[in-house]
Amino acid sequence: MEFSFLTMGTASALPTANRYPSAHILTVRERLFLIDCGEGAQMQMRKFGVSFAKIDNIFISHLHGDHLFGLFGLLFTMAMGGRTADLHIYAPGGFGKILSFFMDQFGEGIKYNIEFHPISCKEPLQIFDSRQLEVFAFPLVHRGETYGFLFKEKEPQLNVRKHLIEPYKLSLYDIARLKEGKDIVRSASFIDDDGTEVEYEETLKNEDFTYLPYKPRSFAYCTDTLPFKRLAGWIKGVDLIYHDSTYTKEFEELAKTTLHSTSEAAACCAKEAGAGKLVLGHYSSRYKSLDTMLSEAREVFPSTELAKEGMKFEIELEKFKE
Amino acid sequence: MEFSFLTMGTASALPTANRYPSAHILTVRERLFLIDCGEGAQMQMRKFGVSFAKIDNIFISHLHGDHLFGLFGLLFTMAMGGRTADLHIYAPGGFGKILSFFMDQFGEGIKYNIEFHPISCKEPLQIFDSRQLEVFAFPLVHRGETYGFLFKEKEPQLNVRKHLIEPYKLSLYDIARLKEGKDIVRSASFIDDDGTEVEYEETLKNEDFTYLPYKPRSFAYCTDTLPFKRLAGWIKGVDLIYHDSTYTKEFEELAKTTLHSTSEAAACCAKEAGAGKLVLGHYSSRYKSLDTMLSEAREVFPSTELAKEGMKFEIELEKFKE
Numbered sequence: 173m174e175f176s177f178l179t180m181g182t183a184s185a186l187p188t189a190n191r192y193p194s195a196h197i198l199t200v201r202e203r204l205f206l207i208d209c210g211e212g213a214q215m216q217m218r219k220f221g222v223s224f225a226k227i228d229n230i231f232i233s234h235l236h237g238d239h240l241f242g243l244f245g246l247l248f249t250m251a252m253g254g255r256t257a258d259l260h261i262y263a264p265g266g267f268g269k270i271l272s273f274f275m276d277q278f279g280e281g282i283k284y285n286i287e288f289h290p291i292s293c294k295e296p297l298q299i300f301d302s303r304q305l306e307v308f309a310f311p312l313v314h315r316g317e318t319y320g321f322l323f324k325e326k327e328p329q330l331n332v333r334k335h336l337i338e339p340y341k342l343s344l345y346d347i348a349r350l351k352e353g354k355d356i357v358r359s360a361s362f363i364d365d366d367g368t369e370v371e372y373e374e375t376l377k378n379e380d381f382t383y384l385p386y387k388p389r390s391f392a393y394c395t396d397t398l399p400f401k402r403l404a405g406w407i408k409g410v411d412l413i414y415h416d417s418t419y420t421k422e423f424e425e426l427a428k429t430t431l432h433s434t435s436e437a438a439a440c441c442a443k444e445a446g447a448g449k450l451v452l453g454h455y456s457s458r459y460k461s462l463d464t465m466l467s468e469a470r471e472v473f474p475s476t477e478l479a480k481e482g483m484k485f486e487i488e489l490e491k492f493k494e
Numbered sequence: 495m496e497f498s499f500l501t502m503g504t505a506s507a508l509p510t511a512n513r514y515p516s517a518h519i520l521t522v523r524e525r526l527f528l529i530d531c532g533e534g535a536q537m538q539m540r541k542f543g544v545s546f547a548k549i550d551n552i553f554i555s556h557l558h559g560d561h562l563f564g565l566f567g568l569l570f571t572m573a574m575g576g577r578t579a580d581l582h583i584y585a586p587g588g589f590g591k592i593l594s595f596f597m598d599q600f601g602e603g604i605k606y607n608i609e610f611h612p613i614s615c616k617e618p619l620q621i622f623d624s625r626q627l628e629v630f631a632f633p634l635v636h637r638g639e640t641y642g643f644l645f646k647e648k649e650p651q652l653n654v655r656k657h658l659i660e661p662y663k664l665s666l667y668d669i670a671r672l673k674e675g676k677d678i679v680r681s682a683s684f685i686d687d688d689g690t691e692v693e694y695e696e697t698l699k700n701e702d703f704t705y706l707p708y709k710p711r712s713f714a715y716c717t718d719t720l721p722f723k724r725l726a727g728w729i730k731g732v733d734l735i736y737h738d739s740t741y742t743k744e745f746e747e748l749a750k751t752t753l754h755s756t757s758e759a760a761a762c763c764a765k766e767a768g769a770g771k772l773v774l775g776h777y778s779s780r781y782k783s784l785d786t787m788l789s790e791a792r793e794v795f796p797s798t799e800l801a802k803e804g805m806k807f808e809i810e811l812e813k814f815k816e
Contacts, residue, residue, distance in 0.1 A: 186574055189540040193567070211567040212534040218511040237600055241567045245515070245533040248559050252508050266599075273595050277588075278559055 174199050175325065175389040176486040177412060179453055179479035180216035184396075184418050184432070185238050186457040187211070192481060193238040194454060196414065197222055198323055198391055200305050206230045207321065207393050213242030214249050220482050224250055225257075229300060231307070232263035233395065234318035235270065244274050251282040258285045262299055262309070264317040265290040291319050296406050310406045312397035314431045320397065322407055325388035330378075333494050337381050350382055387490040392447075395454045398428065399437035404444035411487045413442050414479065417452035420464045435465045439472035448487070453479035496521050497647065497711040498808040499734060501775055501801035502538035506718075506740050506754070507560050508779040509533070514803060515560040516776060518736065519544055520645055520713055522627050528552045529643065529715050535564030536571050542804050546572055547579075551622065553629070554585035555717065556640035557592065566596050573604040580607045584621055584631070586639040587612040613641050618728050632728045634719035636753045642719065644729055647710035652700075655816050659703050672704055709812040714769075717776045720750065721759035726766035733809045735764050736801065739774035742786045757787045761794035770809070775801035 176199045181192035193210025197217075204226040206213070217224065224246075233239055243261075250259065261267070271288055291299060291309045300307035304326055312318040330351050337347070346356050360374040392407040395416035407413065415438035419427045427434050433441075435452050442450035450473055452465060459465060462478050469476040477485065498521045503514035515532025519539075526548040528535070539546065546568075555561055565583075572581065583589070593610055613621060613631045622629035626648055634640040652673050659669070668678050682696040714729040717738035729735065737760035741749045749756050755763075757774050764772035772795050774787060781787060784800050791798040799807065 186571055187537050187540065187567075189537065192537060211564065212537055215509050215511065215514060215534055218509065235599075237567055237570050241563070242533065245509075245559055245563045249508055270599060277557075277592060 173201055173386075173489045174486070175201075175391070175489070176484050177391055177414060177451065178220060178222070178482075178484045179414070179451070180213060180220060180222075180481060181208075181210050182453040182455055182479045182481060183210075183238065184454045184456050185236070187238070188457050190481065191455065191457070192216055193242065194233075194395070195242055196393070197227075198393075200323065200325065202226065203228070203302075203305075205307075205323065208233055208239040209241075209243040209246060210238045211241040214246045216481065217246075224253055225255070228257060228260060230259065230261045231321050231393075232261065232267060233312070233320065233393065234314060234316055235264055235266050236316070236396070239396075240270075244278065247274070247282060247286070248278065251284065255284045258287055260287045260289060262289045262291055262307075264319065265292060266317065292317075293319075296322065308406075310403075312394065312403075313400050314396045314398065318396060320392065320394045320403070320407075322390065322392045322410065324390045327388050328385055330382035331385045331494065332382050335494075337376075340376065342376075350376070350378060353378055353382070383492050383494060385492060387492070389487045389489070391487070392445075394438075394441065396432055398431045399433050399441060404441050407445045407447070409446050411448040412451065412485060413438075413445065413447045413449070414451045414453055415441060416454050417465060417469070418454050418456050420459070421468050422464075423456070435469035435476075436472055439469035439476055442473045442476070447473075448475065449485070450476040451479050451485055452476060495523055495708075495811045496808070497523070497713070497811070498806050499713055499736060499773065500542060500544070500804075500806045501736070501773070502535065502542060502544075502803060503530075503532050504775040504777055504801045504803060505532075505560065506776045506778050507558070509560070510779050512803065513777065513779070514538055515564065516555075516717070517564055518715070519549075522645065522647065524548065525550070525624075525627075527629075527645065530555055530561040531563075531565040531568060532560045533563040536568045538803065539568075546575055547577070549581075550579060551582045551584070553643050553715075554583065554589060555634070555642065555715065556636060556638055557586055557588050558638070558718070561718075562592075566600065569596070569604060569608070570600065573606065577606045580609055582609045582611060582622075584611045584613055584629075586641065587614060588639065614639075615641075618644065630728075632725075634716065634725075635722050636718045636720065640718060642717070642725070642729075643715045644712065644732065645714075646712045649710050650707055652704035653707045653816065654704050657816075659698075662698065664698075672698070672700060675700055675704070705814050705816060708814060711809045711811070713809070714767075716760075716763065718754055720753045721755050721763060726763050729767050729769070731768050733770040734773065734807060735760075735767065735769045735771070736773045736775055737763060738776050739787060739791070740776050740778050742781070743790050744786075745778070757791035757798075758794055761791035761798055764795045764798070769795075770797065771807070772798040773801045773807055774798060 178197040181195040183191035194208040195213035296310040308322040356376040416433040417435040418432035500519040503517040505513035516530040517535035618632040630644040678698040738755040739757040740754035
């Protein structure tokens with residue numbers, strides 16, 4: 173029941189010898205979701221043992237090269253690997269033209285179907301829905317159309333508190349209804365003092381007889397962006413945030429003009445959202461050491477970590493007891 | 495007076511965790527020439543300490559992704575680095591459309607001038623000419639228009655054998671002519687037995703009074719290609735060859751159908767060309783060990799080496815003595 177975020181590229185526009193352009197893998201149980209696909213993503217995936225075949229969905233935040241230029245090689249490599257399954261790509265509308273040009277020029281050997289889902293929203297919008305997971309896109313503030321993504325596990329089916337329902341001798345139908353979150357209303361009777369049977373309507377309130385087996389987990393991807401107030405509200409209570417952290421406070425003005433965030437701004441967002449953990453990334457190439465970046469964020473939001481190529485941030489499954 | 499070949503990507507179409515797509519640097523004295531630019535080239539360049547600013551010329555052998563997909567990120571990074579110098583790109587004609595599309599979609603921040611030189615030839619053709627170096631393109635046999643490249647240092651100006659010319663008391667003009675490779679024809683005289691002055695025409699043959707200070711060096715880039723007979727003739731006497739070596743002999747048939755070479759075929763080419771050294775590369779991802787690849791080539795051409803990411807093959811300057 174894995175739910176983890178693997179950072180494979182923590183550079184901003186300029187990669188360095190050790191920092192690659194943006195590309196990350198969110199693993200939700202057996203499924204892998206590729207988030208952004210900067211140059212070198214496929215080599216990083218090989219390096220960190222990511223299975224290409226388990227990726228059916230790719231999310232591109234915006235159409236800047238450092239978030240996109242690894243995609244063409246990957247699409248080609250997937251074809252060479254014998255892929256037949258459909259591949260879904262979620263990206264701003266302008267990607268359609270880029271994909272068409274790529275397929276026209278280089279797509280000869282690509283036989284599998286690529287389905288492009290253009291994103292367009294001003295508020296959080298569900299763009300992916302499966303039995304266990306839904307993904308919402310929301311607009312960020314950056315040059316050109318840019319979206320963040322919120323990945324949310326769905327609430328699992330409820331468990332029933334067996335020792336509590338036993339005395340009621342419920343039918344399988346009623347138990348199924350409890351698991352679906354419904355109350356049970358049924359006629360019952362008791363024998364009165366004078367020996368007569370009194371019928372009445374009995375309600376078994378769902379909350380008294382069921383519990384969530386575990387807490388659904390969530391992850392928010394927020395880069396590239398200038399900090400803005402509404403963001404925290406859109407990702408309220410999220411377990412893990414990966415946030416633009418291009419600069420330290422010293423370069424706050426530069427962050428503003430380039431529409432990026434400082435680590436402190438990222439931390440304010442995480443605090444305001446009541447997040448479980450914050451992971452910083454998308455560092456400017458000017459930083460060799462990221463100590464200041466980290467300490468400035470931790471002053472605001474202690475549960476902050478630095479992303480690094482190959483690091484995996486796991487969200488443990490929090491099970492509830494009967 | 496460096497003349498060296500740095501291999502930064504030895505993979506064929508499928509990169510692995512350690513092998514990157516094709517990208518190489520030929521250093522000729524202070525100038526760097528980028529040959530092919532597969533995905534991740536700019537990260538490899540950072541890793542191996544290659545100066546982006548020293549690259550003014552990029553040679554693309556053919557328009558397959560594994561030789562090209564690193565170019566877009568590099569062009570952008572050069573712009574971010576403040577480049578103002580013109581950049582020259584030599585590639586098959588189809589590249590023009592790709593460059594136009596890239597500049598249209600992603601080129602906003604690229605202010606320096608990119609000059610595209612389309613290559614088209616059936617025989618070796620000079621495509622670059624400077625004071626010290628010339629580059630020839632020649633057609634290879636592969637899917638789509640594909641070219642190899644021959645880099646040749648020009649013959650340096652001749653040195654004069656000072657102790658031999660001293661008795662002749664030559665003018666500076668005549669010395670300059672000797673250095674340019676010309677003979678000196680001049681009138682001279684001697685005193686005959688009877689005391690009369692006899693005039694005659696004296697020829698100082700260039701070869702008797704001059705010598706090459708060093709041997710001009712050369713390098714041939716031959717990938718991707720099916721082996722073919724004329725190739726060796728076109729690169730006769732070359733010091734160093736980098737040659738397509740996608741397969742071992744076991745997969746000779748596959749090499750034929752995919753229009754690639756075995757290491758043995760590469761060795762035959764090097765032997766036939768009378769090359770100084772052969773470097774193998776462009777390995778299929780099926781090979782973890784390259785021992786067989788190497789031994790099969792060395793049986794034909796002992797002076798064979800395996801390319802590896804970050805390896806530099808230097809051609810020492812061979813100085814001649816007076």
